[in-house]
Amino acid sequence: MKKSTSLSNILQLVIPEEKMLPFLEELKYIDVARKFTVYDLFLFLAEAAFQQWEGYRDGEQRMALCGQRSVDHSTLSKKAKDVPFQLFKRLLDLMIGLCNRKTRRVLGIPKELLIVDSTTITVGLGRLTWAPHKGQKAGVKLHVGIIGDQGELHKVTETTGYEPDLKSCPDQLDRRFILVADRSYGKHKLFDSYQEQENRQYFVIRLRDNTTFTNPISRCRKHPFSGSIKQDLTCQLGKNMALSQNRSRVVILEDPKGNPVILATNLHWYSPEGIAEIYKKRWQIEVFFR
Structure with missing residues (x-):
C-alpha cells in the first residue's frame, strides 16, 4: 500500500496480512500474484463497501485516490472470481470477533x-x-x-x-x-x-x-x-x-x-x-x- 485511508489503517492494524495466511493454507489456496494479492483484494473490497463504489470499473478510478495499488477492472474481476468465497466468510467472522473493547484500546481511539x-x-x-x-x-x-x-x-x-x-x-x-x-x-x-x-x-x-x-x-x-x-x-x-x-x-x-x-x-x-x-x-x- 502506498498510502492509506483511516479505514485501511484500522484494517491493517487489527487484521494484518499474516492473520490471513492460516485461512489460505486451510482452504489450500496458493496466491501466486505479486502485483495484486489476496490481501490487496480484501482491502479493496472493504473500501468499496465502505464508500459505496458502484463496481469494479468505478473502483478502478477511485482506488488510487485511497492509497491502494492501482489495477484495471479486469484484474479486480479475475482475482475476485479466483479467491474462494469461504475466505471472506472467515475474515468477516474474524472482524466481528474483534469488535470489542480490547481492540478499541489497541487502536487507541480517543473519546475526550x-x-x-x-x-x-x-x-x-x-x-x-x-x-x-x-x-x-x-x-x-x-x-x-x-x-x-x-x-x-x-x-x-x-x-x-x-x-x-x-x-x-x-x-x-x-x-x-x-x-x-x-x-x-x-x-x-x-x-x-x-x-x-x-x-x-x-x-x-x-x-x-x-x-x-x-x-x-x-x-x-x-x-x-x-x-x-x-x-x-x-x-x-x-x-x-x-x-x-x-x-x-x-x-x-x-x-x-x-x-x-x-x-x-x-x-x-x-x-x-x-x-x-x-x-x-x-x-x-x-x-x-x-
Missing part, C-alpha cells in the same frame, strides 16, 4: 476532546517594543488547549501577536484526544500528516467556506439527515498545489443564521450528527477566554 484556539492580548507599543502588533499597539498571543467538558487547561504556548495559529498548532497536538479547532487551523497538508499511521491525530476542524472538494463521494445513509446537517461526503481537499493526498470526511451543516459550517474529520465511524455535536463543544474555549 482537545479544543484549541488562540487569543491576543494587546498593550501600548511602548510597553512591548519587541512585539509590535498594529499601529501603536503591541501584543502577545496565547495558543491555548483545553480538555472539553472538563474545562481543564491542557497547554499554553506564548508567541508574539503576529504568529500564525498554524505555526504553533504542532505544539498543541496530543494523540490521546480528538483535536477540535476553527478555520485558522484548517490546512489541508496538515490533515494528510494527521492520517499517517505514525503521526495519527483524530480531528474535527472547520474549513473555510470557499474550500474546493475534489473527487467528492457522498456517503450513503438509510435515513434523512436530522437537525442542521446538509451533506456527508468524502473527498480530497483543495486543488492544484494545495490538493491533499488523502481523502477526508466532510460534514456540512448550517448555523442558526443559515450560513454553512464545513467540518473536516477523520472520524469515519461517527454519525454526522455526532461530528456536529463535537464541533459545537468548541464554544467552551470562547467561554474560557472570556
